[in-house]
Amino acid sequence: MKSRKDKILQTLLRKPKITINELAEAVDINPISVRHHLTNLQMEGLIEAEEVRHGVGRPRLVYSLTEEGMERFPTKYLRLTTRLLAQMKESMPGPLVTKLFNQVAEDLASEYTSQIQGLSMEERLEFVKELLAQEGFTVEWEKKGSEYQIHEISCPYYQIGIAHPEVCTVDQTLISKMLALPANKVRCILDGGTHCTYVVQPVAVKI
Template identity: 45%
Template sequence: MNNTKDTILNQVLLLRKATITQLSEKLGISEISVRHHLIKLEAEGLVSVSEERHGVGRPRFVYCLTEKGFQIAPTNYFRLTDHALTTMKNFLGLEAFLELLKQFGRDLAEAYTSSISSENPEQILEEVTESLTRDGFVFSWTKSGESLVLTTHHCPVHHLGQKHPEVCTINHALLESLIQQPLKHDTCILHGDPGCTYTYEVLDGK
């Protein structure tokens, strides 16, 4: 991979979501050249593109690293995190390790609790998905009979979960803390499903 592609991957990693204009300004090259490299990176499965609305006018295209791109980008984050998780699991034992991950998920939830004000189950899910989506998660929810189903379409820990499936506990604990309801984890991206789904039964509107 040439230096320009490496630099683009690094910038997309730093920005999390990058536009062609942003990358052009950061790299000091034309937008046409940036677009040319991004097309190649997308074809190689290293970046993904989506539309994002930003006020009035046409939506803009934003680029994010894929799981493959994250691992190839010039960073040691994955190896360091992998080593840390392995060490903690071996030192604590599985039961204590899982409890630590649950607590981590609960702690993450505290950053979002102030944005959830409704007591209506459907409105709570709307507020949860809106808050998490703003931070780069890709969530949606649907109603199925008396059940509400929350789906994440992109797993932020997928690359780690392939070796440490216990990290799914973080998302589960995060969502249960936000919704204040026990959730059933029905499907999982790690198992080859198109998304991770979490379901809870609505009883008497609660």
């Protein structure tokens, strides 16, 4: 059975930048106990807190895993990947680096081209949701008016993206290719949002 400490760490892995009350609800223990565990985890260097303003009033504290906390999970590649990307960016022009990330997404999308042919928009969205889940994302989508919003609740690239935001082009390009429509990013966790959101606007058919 997982300890409460492990449950808190796993919750922060899936949902970075959440409050004590949100953590308490997610792991099903009272906020006072959560605060106690968070204090210990901060002392161990596994999590960090930051103040975030949310409208009028006092800022609130949100919590995330540190790099050391991330490495408690099967992500030992994090430091190596970050260093490799830094070296690549020093050796190559910026546009070429972005092009490489785009090509990674395009190659992945091409593997599934035959499986999405003939699917409706919402069927494609479900397909994208499952595909991104296989890549380590937690994704939800919703329809608002004539557009679709795709929310990435958690992102496996988050820690890498802090130093190398170009990596975000991978999922954006993948979504665009799978839906055959531009996916416009309107919210990003790297800019302080709680998650990333893409908006897709289907082309209206003129009669």
